[in-house]
Amino acid sequence: MFYREAGDFSTTYPEDSQTFPIKFDRWRYYVVLFVAVFVIPFLINDYWVNSIFMPFLIYAIAAIGLNILVGYCGQVSLGTGGFMAVGAYACYKLMTGFPEVSMFIHVLLAGAITAAVGVLFGLPSLRIKGFYLAVATLAAQFFLVWLFNRVSWFYNYSASGQINAPERDTFGILITGPNTEAWATYLFCLIFTIFSAVVARNLTRGSVGRQWMAIRDMDIAAEIIGVNPLKAKLTAFAVSSFFVGISGALFFAIYLGAVEVGEAFGITKSFLVLFMIIIGGLGSIFGSFAGAAFLVLLPVLLKIIGVDWLGWPTDIVAHLNLVIVGGLIVVFLIAEPHGLAQLWRVAKEKLRLWPFPH
Amino acid sequence: MPEQLAFTIEVFLNGLMAGVLYALVALGFVLIYKASGIFNFAQGVMALFAAMTLYGIMNGQVPFAHLINAIFGTEIHYFGWNVPALAAILLTIAVMILLAWMVQRFIFRYLVGQEPIILFMATIGLAYFLEGVGDLMWGSDIKTLDVGLPQGINETIDEVTFGWFGYGFFIDNLDIVASVVAIILVAALVMFAQYTKQGRAMRAVADDHQAALSVGVSLNFIWILVWSLAGFVALVAGIMWGAKSGVQFSLSLIALKALPVLMLGGFTSIPGAIVGGLIIGVGEKLFEFLIGAPYLGGATENWFAYMLALLFLVFRPQGLFGEKIIERV
Numbered sequence: 001m002f003y004r005e006a007g008d009f010s011t012t013y014p015e016d017s018q019t020f021p022i023k024f025d026r027w028r029y030y031v032v033l034f035v036a037v038f039v040i041p042f043l044i045n046d047y048w049v050n051s052i053f054m055p056f057l058i059y060a061i062a063a064i065g066l067n068i069l070v071g072y073c074g075q076v077s078l079g080t081g082g083f084m085a086v087g088a089y090a091c092y093k094l095m096t097g098f099p100e101v102s103m104f105i106h107v108l109l110a111g112a113i114t115a116a117v118g119v120l121f122g123l124p125s126l127r128i129k130g131f132y133l134a135v136a137t138l139a140a141q142f143f144l145v146w147l148f149n150r151v152s153w154f155y156n157y158s159a160s161g162q163i164n165a166p167e168r169d170t171f172g173i174l175i176t177g178p179n180t181e182a183w184a185t186y187l188f189c190l191i192f193t194i195f196s197a198v199v200a201r202n203l204t205r206g207s208v209g210r211q212w213m214a215i216r217d218m219d220i221a222a223e224i225i226g227v228n229p230l231k232a233k234l235t236a237f238a239v240s241s242f243f244v245g246i247s248g249a250l251f252f253a254i255y256l257g258a259v260e261v262g263e264a265f266g267i268t269k270s271f272l273v274l275f276m277i278i279i280g281g282l283g284s285i286f287g288s289f290a291g292a293a294f295l296v297l298l299p300v301l302l303k304i305i306g307v308d309w310l311g312w313p314t315d316i317v318a319h320l321n322l323v324i325v326g327g328l329i330v331v332f333l334i335a336e337p338h339g340l341a342q343l344w345r346v347a348k349e350k351l352r353l354w355p356f357p358h
Numbered sequence: 359m360p361e362q363l364a365f366t367i368e369v370f371l372n373g374l375m376a377g378v379l380y381a382l383v384a385l386g387f388v389l390i391y392k393a394s395g396i397f398n399f400a401q402g403v404m405a406l407f408a409a410m411t412l413y414g415i416m417n418g419q420v421p422f423a424h425l426i427n428a429i430f431g432t433e434i435h436y437f438g439w440n441v442p443a444l445a446a447i448l449l450t451i452a453v454m455i456l457l458a459w460m461v462q463r464f465i466f467r468y469l470v471g472q473e474p475i476i477l478f479m480a481t482i483g484l485a486y487f488l489e490g491v492g493d494l495m496w497g498s499d500i501k502t503l504d505v506g507l508p509q510g511i512n513e514t515i516d517e518v519t520f521g522w523f524g525y526g527f528f529i530d531n532l533d534i535v536a537s538v539v540a541i542i543l544v545a546a547l548v549m550f551a552q553y554t555k556q557g558r559a560m561r562a563v564a565d566d567h568q569a570a571l572s573v574g575v576s577l578n579f580i581w582i583l584v585w586s587l588a589g590f591v592a593l594v595a596g597i598m599w600g601a602k603s604g605v606q607f608s609l610s611l612i613a614l615k616a617l618p619v620l621m622l623g624g625f626t627s628i629p630g631a632i633v634g635g636l637i638i639g640v641g642e643k644l645f646e647f648l649i650g651a652p653y654l655g656g657a658t659e660n661w662f663a664y665m666l667a668l669l670f671l672v673f674r675p676q677g678l679f680g681e682k683i684i685e686r687v
Contacts, residue, residue: 123672146658
């Protein structure tokens with residue numbers, strides 16, 4: 001009834017090729033943006049930001065990054081945790097080295113450094129593929145975590161081996177350290193999330209994205225029709241690592257504040273982000289958000305139901321969480337390999353004909 | 359520097375023993391991969407689950423005791439009996455066969471013909487699921503598994519080497535037992551694959567699913583068989599590692615260590631798994647001893663295997679013994 005393309009006439013090419021061709025979609029997108037930027041910051045408190053919004057926004061960036069690599073380019077990576085650690089430590093070194101520079105620049109630079117590291121570890125992808133590559137990225141995961149654990153230059157020779165985010169402000173507003181306001185940290189992360197989503201969406205629509213998808217669908221065929229696999233694979237690694245690095249930097253500087261590398265960026269983090277994109281939908285930006293939201297909310301909901309309502313011990317609820325996540329992964333792979341994003345797409349298709357299907 | 363040399367030889371021997379244990383886990387991977395093309399990430403968790411089940415049965419734990427207590431407010435933990443080790447092992451094998459059947463029946467039957475990477479991710483999901491179920495069933499505390507295997511320093515080797523080098527080698531009895539068991543297991547598996555009807559059917563399925571189907575081999579049965587065998591190998595690995603370092607979550611991480619082993623040896627080769635395991639075991643111990651600990655700050659064992667595999671793959675993507683990868687559009 002509302003959701004239809006009838007009456008929506010495009011008269012120019014840019015109008016025809018815009019991200020949301022249907023008017024209802026477009027307006028929904030503007031409303032979501034408006035609520036996220038102008039309404040939520042006034043309503044939230046520390047609990048909401050720390051347990052839901054911030055992890056959601058940060059994991060969404062990581063999921064977008066990994067989705068570019070796995071979902072769009074077909075190169076499975078299990079090194080996300082390691083690359084997030086690169087982002088975090090790069091951000092830490094920059095923050096402590098150049099305290100007067102704005103955090104925006106630090107986070108972006110941390111992303112750029114991670115991109116360089118990502119390209120380095122992406123080089124083997126030119127020779128090996130599939131789960132061989134997945135295992136090769138495990139090398140990145142374990143090596144990077146070890147590196148940040150052992151080489152004390154990375155944590156400024158602190159006795160505990162941890163890194164702690166010093167207090168930094170942007171435009172006079174504190175955004176790191178213990179004395180931050182909920183809305184400030186939320187908005188800071190939100191800006192990066194929107195930035196990542198817009199950039200990723202447009203990259204995947206353009207020629208680079210088409211090259212990635214060609215490589216994903218059949219790499220030899222792509223090579224024959226003139227896609228340069230070196231360029232396509234390495235740009236995918238670079239862009240993916242850039243976003244993952246940003247999310248790592250935010251995860252450390254804004255969200256946690258203090259990080260022990262093995263604990264915060266271990267192999268479980270890599271799997272968590274991978275699960276997000278499987279459940280959310282491989283090869284979909286919306287799917288990255290859906291998956292991140294799902295896996296951030298699930299433990300919170302389970303904790304509320306299990307611990308607060310039913311009074312079960314926390315470890316049982318944690319184990320149940322594992323069972324449910326593992327089960328859901330399998331269910332999704334069997335029933336809907338394209339994840340929540342596909343369910344959403346199907347719902348939209350149905351909605352276009354509603355209430356008068358053929 | 360004879361003392362340094364003696365140390366190096368000792369490290370080398372210990373590396374060989376560790377390598378045997380890696381190979382043991384890797385073997386489970388190869389079995390499943392050969393027969394069904396599934397790269398079973400859950401192998402390590404299966405080892406953990408098997409060890410937990412064995413411990414639980416031996417000590418008469420009530421399955422899901424914590425969950426039952428939480429839901430019904432009861433206070434049950436133990437049946438109050440102890441099962442002898444051998445009977446418990448047999449029961450655990452039965453559980454692993456049941457698990458194999460369930461995995462085939464509820465997961466992979468629906469995923470036949472999917473891309474390998476989808477199957478791989480499904481096994482990651484299975485790994486999480488199984489880990490959660492294992493913890494719910496038997497509790498997540500660290501358990502010491504004792505099925506009566508000898509442990510501690512081997513006195514004979516200590517004395518003999520002391521006579522030779524003036525320095526006694528420290529070699530754990532458990533490692534020796536594990537090596538012997540691994541060798542017997544490999545020999546048995548090879549015999550099974552070569553000389554029995556089911557073994558031949560298994561190899562036929564590994565060769566070509568369609569052709570095997572057309573001559574009357576039941577794919578379903580073979581896959582259950584293979585998962586059961588992998589479950590059995592997981593149990594053996596679980597007993598060995600469980601006796602060595604306790605039954606705990608880190609047990610499932612040795613599965614990750616088996617991945618570089620496989621990449622070195624090639625995914626489709628049983629001898630490859632053994633040789634790869636030995637190379638990794640010796641390599642990481644020697645690297646840690648000669649370079650890692652003195653110059654790099656130690657704990658290089660965490661990543662050495664992966665880096666070695668990574669570098670190796672760049673030059674020989676199919677591994678040492680793997681079949682040549684031929685790609686067609």
